[in-house]
Amino acid sequence: MLINRIPMEILPAGATTVQPSGDKGLSAVAVALLYHSGEIPAVNIPKGTKKLRSYIFNDCWPSSDLVVTVPEGVTEVHSKAFCNCQLGSVEFPSTVTALPVDCFRDTSPGKIIFHAPKDSITGYPWGADNEPEVEWRG
Secondary structure (H helix, E strand, O other), X not given: OXXXXXXXXXOOOOOXXXXXXXXXXXXXXXXXXXXXXXXXXXXXXXXXXXXXXXXXXXXXXXXXXXXXXXXXXXXXXXXXXXXXXXXXXEEEOOOXXXXXXXXXXXXXXXXXXXOOOOOOOOOOOOOOOOOOEEEEOO
16 A cells, blocks of 8 residues: 555455454554545555455545455455445456455545456446446556
């Protein structure tokens, strides 16, 4: 994650799940940084993460240009992972092969990028309030 252009690691060492709080997940302080902040241009989820739990990005309004990059190795994205957020783009790796139908509940992402064959991840627009641009790079 970048705050005022300064890189910041948001997960403790050895964490494999990004979740709003709890053991071996994203700290409450780190989650609070995402909420209603205009200073966060990008969130880079650390390598080694396997899951994005529900509401990890909830009420997150940093900027319409926020870029979220999900690293290779993440295999699960839970229901409402991106809920009530403002997002510029979200990029998913080839290891993400499905999204819940409400992944982007009450969210209007500008662009969703998949490293997967065209139309291989069904459920468009995955609960988004808009019809986001989708780019397939598989």
